[in-house]
Amino acid sequence: MTYRLAADLLVLLHLGFVVFVVVGGFLVWRWPRVAWAHLPAAAWGAWIELSAGICPLTPLENRLRVAGGEAGYATSFVEHYVMPVLYPVGLTPALQAWLGAGVIAVNTLAYGVWLWRRRVSRSARAAGTP
DSSP states (O other): OHHHHHHHHHHHHHHHHHHHHHHHHHHHHHOGGGHHHHHHHHHHHHHHHHTTOOOTHHHHHHHHHHHTTOSSOOOOHIIIIIHHHHSOTTOOHHHHHHHHHHHHHHHHHHHHHHHHHHHHHHHHHHHTOO
16 A cells, blocks of 8 residues: 555655646746756656657656555556556657657747746846836
């Protein structure tokens, strides 16, 4: 039971990391210091997808499940609803490359808009307009 719970928690952590990688750039709009954590996370996420690699959390989760006596995924809430998001059926290296490109595109947009807004704000302050 403890290993299964640890595996489920790891999947939630993994999903949270994936969401942070994809949309964390938008958090920078509100909290610019988030960029220090997000940029390395986004680089890692893009690299894993573009290299068709496997995140180290995946084998760790599988080891926890085996240690908990599971042969495969049971039908818990986490496994039924969260796992297909992280490990979709038919995931190929080509699809992973597109996902990696998507991570880069979304984050380039997020950081580009943030930098543009920052520049406009600085220009307005320098010109003395609110």
